[in-house]
Amino acid sequence: MAPSVNTAKELSIFLVKAMFAFLEAAIFALIPKPLKNVAGEIVLITGAGSGLGRLLAVQFAHLGSVLVLWDINEEGNEETRRMAWDAGAMTVHAYTCDCGRKEEVYRVANQVKKEVGDVSILINNAGIVTGRKFLDCPDELIEKSFDVNFKAHLWTYKAFLPAMIANDHGHLVCISSSAGLIGTNQLADYCASKFAAFGFAESIFLETLAQKQNGIKTTIVCPFFIKTGMFEGCTTSCPFLLPILEPEYAVRKIVDAILQEKMYLYMPKFIYFMVFLKSFLPFKVGILVAEYLRALHFMDSFTGQKKKD
Numbered sequence: 001m002a003p004s005v006n007t008a009k010e011l012s013i014f015l016v017k018a019m020f021a022f023l024e025a026a027i028f029a030l031i032p033k034p035l036k037n038v039a040g041e042i043v044l045i046t047g048a049g050s051g052l053g054r055l056l057a058v059q060f061a062h063l064g065s066v067l068v069l070w071d072i073n074e075e076g077n078e079e080t081r082r083m084a085w086d087a088g089a090m091t092v093h094a095y096t097c098d099c100g101r102k103e104e105v106y107r108v109a110n111q112v113k114k115e116v117g118d119v120s121i122l123i124n125n126a127g128i129v130t131g132r133k134f135l136d137c138p139d140e141l142i143e144k145s146f147d148v149n150f151k152a153h154l155w156t157y158k159a160f161l162p163a164m165i166a167n168d169h170g171h172l173v174c175i176s177s178s179a180g181l182i183g184t185n186q187l188a189d190y191c192a193s194k195f196a197a198f199g200f201a202e203s204i205f206l207e208t209l210a211q212k213q214n215g216i217k218t219t220i221v222c223p224f225f226i227k228t229g230m231f232e233g234c235t236t237s238c239p240f241l242l243p244i245l246e247p248e249y250a251v252r253k254i255v256d257a258i259l260q261e262k263m264y265l266y267m268p269k270f271i272y273f274m275v276f277l278k279s280f281l282p283f284k285v286g287i288l289v290a291e292y293l294r295a296l297h298f299m300d301s302f303t304g305q306k307k308k309d
Contacts, residue, residue, distance in 0.1 A: 033261075036261065041066065044119045044121070044122050047127060052125055053126070056255070059255045066090065069094045072096065072098045074096045113163075118160070150197045161216075168213055171261070178224045178266065179194050184295070219258050226247055232302070232304055
């Protein structure tokens with residue numbers, strides 16, 4: 001009898017907790033969750049030299065955070081540093097770092113720990129895209145996609161997570177992609193790297209949860225194309241459902257998700273519905289939806305980031 005009684009008790013506890021979790025989610029869907037204070041937090045942003053990373057740096061400057069900016073492009077990173085100062089940042093540190101090289105990540109991470117302190121908010125934002133059909137993509141570019149889009153997350157977590165665990169305080173932010181949720185034509189290597197980044201971030205969250213390290217938060221961001229130049233030339237046939245996102249809008253949503261400690265952020269909201277449809281629609285119906293949205297042709301006009309002269 002005892003096992004069945006225990007099972008019934010555990011089921012009752014689960015149902016009550018689930019009910020409260022649903023109620024909490026419903027309340028915060030109507031009333032915005034209070035924003036946490038990140039003033040004085042050491043925020044490290046990879047890929048800070050342009051695009052989304054630069055705008056994130058400016059936003060966290062407004063919030064009074066100590067900024068640590070990483071980018072392979074020294075000139076672009078210095079420009080971000082100047083913009084952060086102009087936005088009112090109290091302290092900004094810029095480091096030239098190729099996030100696709102493990103040894104360089106560890107070297108610069110040690111430098112940051114000595115010169116700045118323990119990173120408490122880590123935003124893995126650096127990314128690259130080849131935009132080629134899989135068989136047309138050279139091996140070295142495929143490897144580079146994985147090095148920057150995924151493996152860099154491994155090395156930055158190895159470098160900065162131990163201090164977060166010791167302090168039971170930190171926030172891990174993974175900038176993945178809608179292409180990390182649903183495969184996309186002509187983005188095979190990019191999708192694979194972003195699926196990997198998503199799965200890794202989710203798994204590390206569960207590791208910290210299992211070890212009752214409740215002070216370490218995770219936010220996984222999966223946006224559709226953003227007008228940063230990275231996906232220059234890409235198109236959408238349904239801008240009402242799948243708009244190409246304005247960078248300023250995307251950054252506001254990302255920062256709000258971090259401050260509200262949301263686990264997942266998909267942009268636009270239609271991505272949530274697409275993931276739901278993918279989970280239960282018959283395969284052929286899913287393909288019909290993709291054809292209706294012209295999802296197989298998003299990349300047809302892709303030109304990519306234009307290099308500065």
